[in-house]
Amino acid sequence: MAKKKNRKKALKLQMKRQGLLSKAKQAVASVAETAKTVTQDVKDSFKKPSLEEFSALPELADIRSNLAETLYNEGIVSVQDFADWTEKDLLGLKGIGPATVKKLQENGVSLKA
Structure with missing residues (x-):
């Protein structure tokens, strides 16, 4: 019986070879930082006064x-x-x-x- 190909693993390896995986990580980190900033701004705007x-x-x-x-x-x-x-x-x-x-x-x- 032939070994079943792991498509997910193959795609990940292909993206790694093309350098897309590191770019994706940088993009996700950038979006996460922006989301954190926006979340903090929203929290500050809804802050209840004492x-x-x-x-x-x-x-x-x-x-x-x-x-x-x-x-x-x-x-x-x-x-x-x-x-x-x-x-x-x-x-x-x-x-x-x-x-x-x-x-x-x-x-x-x-x-x-």
Whole structure:
């Protein structure tokens, strides 16, 4: 019985002889490095600010710290996040009343209609 030819091994040997295998390794390494950089950039752009940074926003200047913490714990970590919340939703949070919502709107926070 004739020995079965290993096509995969033969192709790899042919590519090695032509110098394509080393070029492929370099290309893969380059793409991997680029992917690593892009991944880090994406992670940095979605980085959640700390509670202290959130509380220091000028839009939250007249808001008590415990109310700012309530907003932060509910997932509102930037001024843009308020656009996903209605006035009624905010009033449903513990400690947030009409006066707090009014102060937020006076400070320039826009809520969902």
